[in-house]
Amino acid sequence: MNQDIFFLKKTLDLAKKGMGWTNPNPMVGAVIVKNGKIIGKGFHHQVGQKHAEIEALLSCKENPKGATLYINLEPCIFFGKTPPCTDAIIKAGIKRVFCCTLDPNPKVHSQGIKILQRAGILVEVGRLKSEARKLNEAFFTFHEKKRPFVALKFANSLDGKLATKTGDSKWITNDMARKYARSLRGQYQAVLVGINTVLKDNPHLGVRIKGRKDPIRIILGHKKQIPINSQVLRDNNILIVSAKKILDLLSILKEKEIISILVEGGGETLGEFIDAKVVDKVYAYHAPILIGGKNAVSIGGKGAQTIKESLHLKNVSYKKFGDNILTVGYNADYFF
């Protein structure tokens, strides 16, 4: 493997360690290399804390002057919760910078690179670009589409029922599948359900895995509709939003800097997101049961007129949990 690719892959691995904690910031990893040896590395642990570049510079075992910095995203240029990384890179005497992609945030986009170049640093952008975009798919979508990245998650029988006609849905999928579904929540800044799901299922909506951050719980509805002893009300990490249209909802979430949501139901809420054509990713679980019944619960909304107009997924993968199966795919219209 090319040495530069090797070090860039390392930045992606480091970046992943911040998964769930960096929102609305991206996951970033940095490696500093001198004479072919890694002399420093770091990653962005959590929003408000040091950026990856700074962590890497501070960790250096020898003077980084003349060294090469590898990083999966263009360094920032502004005073936010931390000072600009470009300043620190220049001051440290870094000679070359490899980064996978530009920062999609218009406050940074290509400015970071220019500042480094003006200071005489050699910069190369673009290797492992698609891997780097995929890792921060929510962050890129948020800045490029000006709305949160939207993923749908649902569990159904082979015949597409989310619950029986009496509303029974516990449990369609097996333990392993549900455990993985909970862990998925940790990859998103927020989890969203409609008020009916809260009333019917009283869901916890937490990750319940040590070391993984619980997402913000977004409930579509009015606060007074939620019973006071509901599990979703267990702490303040909750947002109750009332919006007539999904696009209005997404504008509200954008203002609140929520870069990704995992929509977990129920059938009508999922259907409204599909109708609004704002779905970026789908996690569809299937268990090998047939529920049947025209009055059973399934994904609703208006629905597509034709097969051609329906939401087609791309880059589809399958994951087995015993005899349950999870299909993961991206909106074919948006996929980068």
Next chain:
Amino acid sequence: MNQDIFFLKKTLDLAKKGMGWTNPNPMVGAVIVKNGKIIGKGFHHQVGQKHAEIEALLSCKENPKGATLYINLEPCIFFGKTPPCTDAIIKAGIKRVFCCTLDPNPKVHSQGIKILQRAGILVEVGRLKSEARKLNEAFFTFHEKKRPFVALKFANSLDGKLATKTGDSKWITNDMARKYARSLRGQYQAVLVGINTVLKDNPHLGVRIKGRKDPIRIILGHKKQIPINSQVLRDNNILIVSAKKILDLLSILKEKEIISILVEGGGETLGEFIDAKVVDKVYAYHAPILIGGKNAVSIGGKGAQTIKESLHLKNVSYKKFGDNILTVGYNADYFF
């Protein structure tokens, strides 16, 4: 591998060559071995033609006297369309017989073995029993349950829609998946659809593969409802049945010696079979699309009250066709 197991596996391989053609008879293969060498073999090609044992005996390159006969099913004892096989086996001087299972047909069941034993032949029954039952799952079900083996086949989106709200279903699955679905028809004695499917989709319901037998096409409805130029009316290999209840329908098919049916739709017909609790096997295709819509077409009927009461599948397997996936499973209550 044990030598007897080896030769019994061979009988199963031979038997399969008759797939689709032997109904309502089972698929049977036979191997005759003398001094460790195969001296004759045969299989049941087609209903009305020679049984496997007879074919094997006639094919012998040397005198079968003293040889061992391997066969996947107990030999028949009665004059049907051909004379009893037990007579021929005894007359040929066969010394030992290995067969995988007894014949579930009450006209034969264990009588064949007794006749051979009374003639001084050593008989062993039971090795590879479950493989042999699986191969002839339709035949065993027909005789043990006194009704055809019922398989459901349907193709849906990830959200369980068989068609959009406007009825569009062409095509949900891809070419490879549909080709395999057509070949499945060749494994069944009959394919069944409701009259609405004929009116809406004008299906061909044929195998359209050279060398594979076209199944009987069963239409649930009245003849006068079917447009004269419908593809299903292209020849006489068709049965139009009107029955109020699925159990009545199955009694009619039993009388007609139809041992297996593949139910292909539409949503209401599939739902009625699930409600009647007579489903033995399920083929569920999923394509990576989301159709949505509470008025889209999905599996109907009354449906299960609870998850526990819904149709659970066992022995589930998955087959991929590009990004489409086929789930195959057996009714967990019936599976042998």
